[in-house]
Amino acid sequence: MRVVIAGAGAVGSSIARELHAHGHEVSVVESRADAAARSDLAGARTVLGDATDLGVLRRAGALGADVLVAATGDDRANLVASLLARSEFGVGRTVARVNNPLNDWLFDESWGVDVAVSTPSIMTALVEEAVESGDLVRLLRLEAGGAALTEFRIPSGHWLRGRRVGTVSWPAAAPLVAIVRDGAPRSSTPDEVLEESDELFFLADAEAEGALRRLLVG
Structure with a gap:
């Protein structure tokens, strides 16, 4: 390149x-x-x-x-x-x-x-990520298409724990692009079983981000 x-x-x-x-x-x-x-x-x-x-x-x-x-x-x-x-x-x-x-x-x-x-925005996101398990955190804004990379860490007792990726009705405009567990990336295929503390990464526009928040945070 x-x-x-x-x-x-x-x-x-x-x-x-x-x-x-x-x-x-x-x-x-x-x-x-x-x-x-x-x-x-x-x-x-x-x-x-x-x-x-x-x-x-x-x-x-x-x-x-x-x-x-x-x-x-x-x-x-x-x-x-x-x-x-x-x-x-x-x-x-x-x-x-x-x-x-x-x-x-x-x-x-x-x-x-x-x-x-934006360095301040990234630092803010990293701080929020460190202290706010169970919330949806915007990590990076992508101007092409108006999407943003957002992250959600599954907290203790959350309804996602033990669910297979394919059984969750994710918003169509907010695809799950990666799962990180114990610092290592994992497959986001439909059969992957989600666990507590998994970090889920989505690409979502503003409208889909709102739908994601309602789904994951309530």
Whole structure:
């Protein structure tokens, strides 16, 4: 997979190292020469320039990229880079970092953003996940299709305990995509028997999320 990353700061560099270690072809765009020089990109290609500039993105390989990750510390730059990647280069998937939670509403399909990642939102979700077994927790918003990745941990005494996946009337627009038990993923096939403390992961839009909450939480 070919990936272009905008931003060689701590976030962008970390993503670049992970992707390169997994065998992906990675180019990193950074406008600050000192930041580019300091970054340990572990073999990823570095392009010096502004990720909101068409020529710079072209030099970074955006035309043939599968994914663009906008990971700078500037929300405006992340939005523009995502929009250019989608509209000018036809990049199939864009992931954008949201630095200021007040700007979260901007990061949608109109700006070419498929997945908006807000660190405060993720931290909040992780805190809620840790303390609120039995509640439905939104982990990640996916702008494509307006869906969100949500998680439900089966609490003690819940009616799901001992039920087979196929016997539950899940909302049609909220498919169960994964089950995690004791830290390990398990099959979500109809015959899988659910257990206490299982973590269930769903992809659901807002309406289906409400139906899920009524089904699981009451």
